[in-house]
Amino acid sequence: MTMSISPTMMRIEAMRQIRNPYTLAFTLGMPVAMYLLFGASMDYGAMSAGHGNVKFYVMVSMAAYGTAVAMSSLTSLAATEAKQGWGRQLAMTPLGTAGYAVTKLLTAVAFAALAVLLVFAAGLATGAEASDAWRWWASAGIILGIGLIYGLYGLGVGLFFNSDTAAALASISMTFFAFFGNVFIPLDGVMLDIARFTPLYGFVSLSRWPLNEGLLTTGQTDELWMSGLNVIVWLAVFAVLVVVGVKRSRTRR
Template sequence: MNSLIKLELTRALRNRKFLFFSVIYPSALFLLIAGSAGGTDKIDGTGLTVATYMMVSMASFGALTAVLMGNSERIAKERESGWVRQLRLTTLPGRGYVIAKTASAAVVSLPSIIVVFIVAATVKDVRLEAWQWLALTGAIWAGSLVFAALGVAIGYMASGDAVRPITMITYFGLSMLGGLWMPATTFPDWLQSIAKWLPTHAYAALGQAIEQSHSPHAKDVTLLVVYFALFAGGAAWLYRKDTLKA
């Protein structure tokens, strides 16, 4: 399994398009959205400045991009090419394949988070305590595992031709409705009610709580745990189903 993880990391790091959209793109969006905002301009209903709010949002968005986009398309294509079938002939257990995909995606998500933090600190002068930087990195990285599991599930659910549109709809839908691109507080009341139950909204809320020196809300943590169980369980079921068809 360790060899497969190393192979997955090597493939991801060689993919320049993937690295651009998962590492550079979130930082560019942060500068585009927060670049013209003043240092004291705040987001209504959050108590956070535009820069600190969007820093967490874009770091979460970058991690989401790394784990969701990378996993889903790669797995669907590997299934069609016969690579997954070849792996089943080895001693690698099925759970090892799923774990390797999730672990490699999680490792690649770290640069996405750190680069956004560096840009926010140097360009927009975002200042936090040392423990907050560490807690933010850990919370956003750990939360990305939820979407890594979702990526695995989509990769086993969709064919090679259908995986991209399904992933893009899921990716943009969760990002926009979850409040990663714009504050959910600007949504109509009915849409805010929906957004509060989405995994991306709970995901960003972890970092926002840490920025305010608060503990993450129990509801947000519970939502992420439940979504992870659903996505991971769905991925495991789809993997077994795919194995029976092979």
Template sequence: MNLTYAAIELRRVARDYVSMFFVAVLPAFMYLIFGVSMDYGDQAVGNGNAALYTMIAMAAFGAVTATTGIGGMAAVERMQGWGRQLGLTPMSDREYVTIKAFVAFLIALVPVALIYLLGSVTGAEGSAAAWLLSGLVVIGGAAVFALYGLAAGLLFRTEAAIGAASGSLVILAFLGSVFFPLSGGMLTLAKFTPLYGYVALARYPLTEGEIVSTTGAAAGTDPLWIPLANLLAWGTVFGAGAVLLVRRGRGRQ
């Protein structure tokens, strides 16, 4: 991997203060509002408490915002001619993708580290396994949404489209029972939305599949296969869409 180019990309992304605010500061602020300041933060949830339950969701939201934006910008850069410039260098397509993935991973670590640090000093409690495994799932699962951003960039080919794709994550988070627990028909609908499986899987080491209601009590159980199937299905959809859009773009050249 070209470490020089990776460092340039990392600095370029980090200098975009507006994007970094939405990636890191906004999810951390939302955790402080919904996870720390509320009375239910101390309520027991699975292997921890409600504050940890909220903390995991906010870290996941920040991570997918990062990977969606970087994945989308990679596509737009290629479509707008940056690929031709890179073609004059020894860098291969595989190395370009590897560098973008590496940068996305590092940027995604920022909100996760910040929110987990805040959680550790503001009353989020849980077993060691819940802390460690949830963090690993948050980081690993966020890669699926790089494909989402990539597909959006390939489809619309503009930076505005990437902003729209990142912004749509807010709607998907509400529909996916990320910001607050849903129930009834809304919960049934949530299980088919992209963020539900990812966040439910990240919460699984804490909840062990228990579905939390607005009161903090368990409202049923999700077997492990439900969030796994959701994440794999949407990963397949996003990946297949990106591949088809790449082929369509090549066909027009």
């Protein structure tokens, strides 16, 4: 009888990732450091932004970035492990393939939630403010809910590339998307127009919605339907990436 989930494997996987300096630095440490750099340490951090201040605006952005990195990098590792023959190993254990996938996904979600918690804790400690408590919870919920789509991206990357490069490529590409997606620094003009088509733009825009309702620090406004459409389109692109990756990995066998 196969198991749908393994608490033992979840514990082992979590400890393995906690001991991984790469995971600690890029998944957990970097989002906090970026918030402190671009939000808490800046004079403009206390300025008003929507229903809060700029520190809250930056905090939400970095928490969303951390979630995208956690989901994409950890699921890319799961995909590469599966390609390396974990299916044959699982056949000798009570844990089935579905259980293995669920365990890996839950581990990625747990680290994404930890990244959000750490960034929000840093924001709370350094003066990030919102007019109502529910805006904190709403932003965190949107981040963790929509952030699941980057698990698909990680799977696709893991299926296309080998284990030595998949996780690094997933996180590095997310950093690239963040720089050009109006996440790290405010963009304007043509750069902002381009940013609206990038993979992180709609996700981060919706994550900020409880605070600013689409109003950017540059004075421009995002339409709710445009941000939602961006997420839907990239969800479809990531799903296609996974399907193509699965077919490609099967042809290599």
